[in-house]
Amino acid sequence: MDPSVGSVGDAYDNAMAESQIGAYKTELIRPEGPWRSVDHVEMETLDWVHWFNHERTHDSVDDLTPIEVEHAHYAMRNRLAPTG
Known part of the structure; x- marks a missing residue:
């Protein structure tokens, strides 16, 4: 099995990204579905990212x-x- 892309410490970076993806799925994707289209998901994702950061x-x-x-x-x- 090939290691993760990148250098030393990437396992932690991957864990953080996976945690972020988990939060995204838990806070937006699962509770707000079913989704009408990919465009609908993209627009709601933009709103979620803005909320998350601001x-x-x-x-x-x-x-x-x-x-x-x-x-x-x-x-x-x-x-x-x-x-x-």
Whole structure:
């Protein structure tokens, strides 16, 4: 059997992706079906991803949304004085 694509640590990356796919299926695909078409799934997926990134809080980042964490990250980076 071939190993996963990539380098060391990919097993953890794959586990995280599988966990994300599981959340997607649990929170959107199973409860909201049956689906009318692939287009219907795609549009609802766009809404779910937007909600997931902009409104859903995550325990792993102190109950912030991913977009809040991203904004805080870049705000902190921009406050650092350049070294020279």
